[in-house]
Structure formats: structure tokens, C-alpha cells
Amino acid sequence: MRWRAARRSRSIRDGVIPAGYDSLDEYDTAAEVDAAFRTLRRGALGYFAVFLVAVGGVPGLTLTLNWWSEGQLIGGMSPSFVMAAFGFYIFFWLLGLAAASLSTAVEARMLGGQETDPAEREGGA
Amino acid sequence: MSSGSLPLAGALAVAWGAVYLVTQVVTEPALGVGTTVLAGVGLTLLLTLAYPSALRGPRSTRSGQRPPGRRGVASRSRHTIAAVGRPMPLRSGLTAEAAMRTARLLRPLLGCDAVAITDREGVLAFVGPGSDHHNVGDPPQPRTSARVLAGAGTLVVRSRRTLGCAAPGCPLRTAVVAPLAIGKRIIGTLTVYRVDDNPPSRDVVEGMAGILSLHLELAELDRERKLAVDAKLGALRAQINPHFLFNTLNTIASKARTDPEEARQLLLRLSDFFRYAVRQDGHFAEFGQEYFFVRTYLSLEQARYGDRLRVRYDVDPRVLTAHVPVLAIQPLVENAVKHGLANKVEGGTVTLKARVDPLTRTTSIRVSDDGVGMPPDLLKKITSEAVSTPEGIGLRNVSERLDTLFGERYHFDIRSKEGEGTSVDLRIPLG
Numbered sequence: 001m002r003w004r005a006a007r008r009s010r011s012i013r014d015g016v017i018p019a020g021y022d023s024l025d026e027y028d029t030a031a032e033v034d035a036a037f038r039t040l041r042r043g044a045l046g047y048f049a050v051f052l053v054a055v056g057g058v059p060g061l062t063l064t065l066n067w068w069s070e071g072q073l074i075g076g077m078s079p080s081f082v083m084a085a086f087g088f089y090i091f092f093w094l095l096g097l098a099a100a101s102l103s104t105a106v107e108a109r110m111l112g113g114q115e116t117d118p119a120e121r122e123g124g125a
Numbered sequence: 126m127s128s129g130s131l132p133l134a135g136a137l138a139v140a141w142g143a144v145y146l147v148t149q150v151v152t153e154p155a156l157g158v159g160t161t162v163l164a165g166v167g168l169t170l171l172l173t174l175a176y177p178s179a180l181r182g183p184r185s186t187r188s189g190q191r192p193p194g195r196r197g198v199a200s201r202s203r204h205t206i207a208a209v210g211r212p213m214p215l216r217s218g219l220t221a222e223a224a225m226r227t228a229r230l231l232r233p234l235l236g237c238d239a240v241a242i243t244d245r246e247g248v249l250a251f252v253g254p255g256s257d258h259h260n261v262g263d264p265p266q267p268r269t270s271a272r273v274l275a276g277a278g279t280l281v282v283r284s285r286r287t288l289g290c291a292a293p294g295c296p297l298r299t300a301v302v303a304p305l306a307i308g309k310r311i312i313g314t315l316t317v318y319r320v321d322d323n324p325p326s327r328d329v330v331e332g333m334a335g336i337l338s339l340h341l342e343l344a345e346l347d348r349e350r351k352l353a354v355d356a357k358l359g360a361l362r363a364q365i366n367p368h369f370l371f372n373t374l375n376t377i378a379s380k381a382r383t384d385p386e387e388a389r390q391l392l393l394r395l396s397d398f399f400r401y402a403v404r405q406d407g408h409f410a411e412f413g414q415e416y417f418f419v420r421t422y423l424s425l426e427q428a429r430y431g432d433r434l435r436v437r438y439d440v441d442p443r444v445l446t447a448h449v450p451v452l453a454i455q456p457l458v459e460n461a462v463k464h465g466l467a468n469k470v471e472g473g474t475v476t477l478k479a480r481v482d483p484l485t486r487t488t489s490i491r492v493s494d495d496g497v498g499m500p501p502d503l504l505k506k507i508t509s510e511a512v513s514t515p516e517g518i519g520l521r522n523v524s525e526r527l528d529t530l531f532g533e534r535y536h537f538d539i540r541s542k543e544g545e546g547t548s549v550d551l552r553i554p555l556g
Contacts, residue, residue: 029424035438043442064158102442109413109445113397 028111036110040103047099054091058083130484133176140168176484215337218344219305219313221261224249227337231317235333237325239297239318242305243270249313254320258292266290269302270314279303279331281324299324303334307342354408354529357522358452369425369459376429391428397421402452408530409448409556412479412488416440419455419477426462433472434462443481447488448556450530456519457492457549465496465547473546486555493548499541508539520549527553 028036061068062080069080077085144165148156214226224242228250232240239253243265251259265271268289273280282288282300290297297318305313315334317325373395380388398421401414420438427434458475466473478491499507507520520539527535536552 029420029427029436031427031436031438032420032424035440038438039440039442039445064162067159106442106445109411110416110440113393113417 032111036107039106039110043102043106044099047095047102051095054095055088130482133172133484136172136176137169140172141165144168173484213337213340215340216344218348219244219249219341221249225252225261228252231315231333235317235325235329237317238320241270241316241318242313243274243316244313245274245311253318254296255290255292255318258295259290265314269300270316273302273304273314274311276311279327279334281327283322283324296320298322301325301327301330303330304338305334305341306338307345312341350529354526357526358405358408360522372429373425376425380428387428391425394421394424398425405451408451408526410451411445412447412449413445415449415451415454416445416477416479418452419458422455423458423462423475430462430466430472433469434466435472435474437474437476439476439478441480443483444479444488447481449488449490449553450523450526453523453526453551454490454492456523457551460519460549461492461494461496461547465494465498467496469496481555483555487552488555490551490553491548492551493546495546498543498545498547500543504539504541527551 069078071079073079073082148161214223217223228240228242229252232252239255241251242249248261248263265274266289269280269282280302285298288297288300298320300316300318301324302314302316304311305315317330319325377388377391401418423436461475473495476493480489524537527537531553534554538550541547
């Protein structure tokens with residue numbers, strides 16, 4: 001069977017890496033890496049949909065709701081201006097954070113082994 | 126999109142269409158955009174919140190099916206015999222705390238002066254006059270409770286002397302002592318006292334003791350069921366096929382010369398496999414952990430079958446943290462490999478698909494293969510609870526554990542067509 005290394009954050013320790021492997025630390029099968037990729041892609045598509053709705057919502061509101069362009073919030077700024085000047089940055093930051101957290105969680109659960117005591121793994125009790 | 130969300134999406138589209146028609150087309154002049162959006166959002170919220178309830182179906186009408194009683198009885202419902210069935214503390218077993226709560230509940234219900242409950246060792250609870258010297262922990266009265274415990278049946282005590290209380294100022298005069306039994310085994314007594322010379326009704330006390338015994342029997346059944354689930358989980362752990370171990374060790378032995386690195390990886394995976402199987406204590410685990418177990422198993426099988434065994438995982442990110450019954454997915458995958466693909470010369474693909482539907486709050490897991498499938502009679506035999514086949518042991522074990530863990534709140538379905546493959550669907554509440 002062919003084993004492929006998952007490109008994980010762990011550094012490769014000293015040692016000779018056999019041809020075809022990326023790391024000596026841990027190996028995942030092609031199907032496992034493929035599954036993790038598909039799950040990550042599914043999550044990314046979900047976040048992209050949210051991104052599209054938010055970005056598309058601004059011109060949508062401009063076209064349908066007068067208050068969105070003409071109303072005045074803090075300092076006389078319209079809601080549309082506030083959204084473009086500050087809201088988007090906060091939204092993108094939160095979205096990016098959520099997407100990164102999800103990706104890390106998915107990778108941790110779908111690739112590599114479970115956390116075990118190294119001594120035990122090497123033959124201890 | 127999960128199947129449960131599709132009807133909701135349709136309903137929302139129809140609702141928004143209806144809102145548009147009503148506010149923009151039918152109404153003259155058309156309503157403002159704000160009002161239309163508000164109506165649409167309100168309807169969306171209503172549908173989204175009501176949808177899971179609609180899927181669950183109408184609420185149980187148990188309270189509406191109570192037999193009609195006289196108004197006077199209904200108004201005293203807290204003190205009716207039926208009230209015993211609702212919060213009966215003995216449903217959790219004959220303990221001191223449960224006995225005390227039961228005695229407090231029974232005293233007004235039976236219209237008596239004092240109630241005592243004992244087990245075979247001593248008094249567990251005493252409520253009413255005389256509680257200053259009838260202490261919890263005292264041994265059963267030799268003339269009354271001890272005789273009932275010895276199998277004398279229900280006793281009616283009509284005099285203070287026969288009651289056997291040595292305390293000079295004891296106000297208790299008469300009593301009825303009835304056995305509490307699980308099957309034919311007497312495990313305690315219910316004693317109902319009066320401070321006058323008219324003993325309580327023997328029939329009422331016997332009836333009440335019968336109800337309590339029934340609750341104790343149910344508690345015992347619960348305990349036995351829990352033990353059975355533990356035993357089934359233990360059996361599943363112990364059931365790891367020795368042939369699987371032999372075959373994997375043979376595979377590793379053959380790789381040791383040609384590909385020592387892969388042999389090392391296989392050994393680590395084998396140790397991971399057994400470590401996970403042995404270490405699971407509870408009845409539930411995160412799907413992510415079960416997924417690890419399944420892929421460990423499949424990677425070992427792939428080492429043996431080579432390119433004949435292909436694997437495809439299709440996992441929703443939200444399902445990874447959902448809780449699923451421990452060791453429930455691997456037996457399904459093992460069946461797919463052993464009975465679906467092992468006998469197919471060109472091999473095939475095992476697919477594990479896992480989804481979460483947040484609206485219906487269910488986790489769906491499907492294990493399918495495109496192997497040899499099963500003829501209808503074999504499928505019937507495997508799904509039949511009465512027949513035991515080697516193919517059905519793992520399935521039945523999983524099915525029985527699901528029965529105990531979820532009652533009727535799960536769905537377990539096996540479909541197979543000869544020559545086309547088998548698919549096992551499992552739908553459980555999201556935990």
C-alpha cells in the first residue's frame with residue numbers, strides 16, 4: 001500500500017526520509033488526506049457562501065433601502081459608509097478567524113494519530 | 126444540503142414568494158420595502174423555529190388520555206393512587222433516600238399515621254409519630270417485619286403488644302406489614318401504622334406494596350439492561366476477529382523485509398487500533414475518535430488487500446464533534462470489507478458518509494460498498510433478531526446497543542442488492 005505524508009506543522013526530526021515520504025513523524029493514507037481535503041473544501045465553500053451573501057448584501061441594501069444610503073449614524077456617516085469603512089474589516093477578520101479555527105480543528109481530527117504518551121507508544125504500559 | 130434542510134428551503138422560498146405577492150402585487154398601493162422585508166424575516170423565523178417541532182410530530186397526548194375521574198378525585202390528584210406512578214422515587218432502586226421520599230409520599234396518600242420501609246438489613250425510612258425512637262438503621266422488628274421478610278406474607282397487627290415496640294410512650298397501635306418483592310424474592314417491607322385500634326386496610330396496603338414492588342422490579346430491569354449494554358460493549362471489544370490479527374501480522378511480516386518503514390507504520394497503526402478498542406469506557410465518543418478507529422482499521426485492511434480495497438470518506442465538518450455510540454461504526458465497515466468486498470475478485474470501494482442535520486438535530490452515518498451484495502433471503506436472515514448468523518453478530522450487537530441507548534429515537538436500515546453492494550444507514554439524535 002502506498003502511504004503519503006500529511007504536511008503537518010511538526011518539524012521533521014533528524015533522520016533520513018525515505019523517497020516518497022514528506023515526514024518521518026506520521027503518515028496518513030491517500031484516502032485520509034483526500035477526505036480531509038474534501039471536508040476542508042466543504043467548510044471553505046460554506047464560508048465563501050457567507051462571504052458572498054455579506055458582500056452582495058451591501059449593494060442589495062443600497063438598491064432596496066433608502067435608509068441604508070441616506071440615514072445618519074455616528075458622525076453623520078451613513079450605514080453603508082460605516083459598513084464599508086469598518087464593518088467589512090471586522091466581518092472579514094471574524095470570518096477568517098472562524099474559517100481558520102474550523103480548518104485547524106478538522107485537520108487535527110481527520111489526520112494523524114491520536115495524542116498518546118510517547119513512552120507508551122514506544123512500548124511502555 | 127442535508128435531506129432535512131431541503132424541505133425547509135422549499136418552504137422558505139414559497140413563503141417569500143407569498144410575501145412578495147401579498148405586499149407587492151395584491152396590495153394596492155404596494156407596501157414599502159421595509160415592511161416586506163420585515164414580514165419575510167418574521168415568516169422565515171417562524172418557519173425555521175417551528176420546523177424541527179413539525180418533524181418531531183405532535184406532542185405526546187398522554188396527559189389527555191388519563192381516564193376521566195370524579196371532580197373531587199381530580200382536584201385531589203396529588204393524593205391519588207395514580208400519583209404514585211409519576212414521581213415514584215423507588216424507580217431508582219431501594220435506597221435509604223428513595224425509601225424516605227416514598228414514605229413521605231405515601232403517608233398522606235394512604236391516610237395513615239406512620240409509614241416505614243425496610244430492606245432485609247434494617248429500617249430505611251420511618252415517617253410519622255414514633256419517629257423519635259423508630260430510627261433509620263434499626264434492625265427489622267422480629268415480630269412483624271422480620272416475619273414478613275421470612276416469607277410469612279402480609280401481616281395485620283391489631284394490638285400494640287404484637288407490634289413489638291419496646292418504647293413505653295410509643296403511640297402506634299395497629300399496623301399492616303406487606304412484603305416488597307422482586308419476583309419471588311422478598312427484599313423489604315412496607316409497614317403502615319395507625320395510632321388507633323382500627324388497622325389500615327390490608328387490601329390497600331397490599332396493593333400499594335404491589336405497586337412499589339413493580340417499581341422495584343422495573344429498577345432491577347433497568348440495572349440489568351445497563352449491565353447488558355456494558356456486557357455487549359465488552360463483547361464487541363473482545364470480538365475483534367482473531368483472523369484480522371493473524372492476517373495483519375502476516376502482512377506486516379511480509380513487509381518487514383521489503384518495506385521496513387511501512388511495516389513499522391502498520392505496527393503503530395495496529396497498536397493504535399487495539400489501544401482505542403480497549404480504552405473506551407463510556408458508551409459515547411466523538412465522531413472524530415470513531416473516525417480515527419475506522420481509518421486505522423481500514424488502513425490495516427488496505428495493507429492486506431492492496432488496490433482491491435479502495436476507501437472514500439465523505440465527512441461533514443460539523444459531524445466531527447458529534448457524539449456517537451462507541452465502536453458502532455467500525456463493525457459496519459468491517460462487514461463491508463469482509464462480506465462485501467473480500468469475495469469480489471476486482472475489489473471495490475467502501476464509502477463512509479457522515480452528516481449532521483442541525484434542524485432535525487440528527488447525525489446520519491452511511492457505510493456502503495459496491496461489493497457482492499446479499500440475496501434477499503440472507504438479508505432477511507441477518508436483519509431478523511431471532512436468527513444468529515456469523516455475518517449478523519456485529520450488526521445485531523450494534524443494533525441492540527442502539528436500542529438500549531436511544532429507545533425508538535434512532536433509525537437503522539440495511540439495504541442490499543445482489544451483485545451491486547450493500548448500504549447501512551444509521552441515524553441517531555445529535556449529541
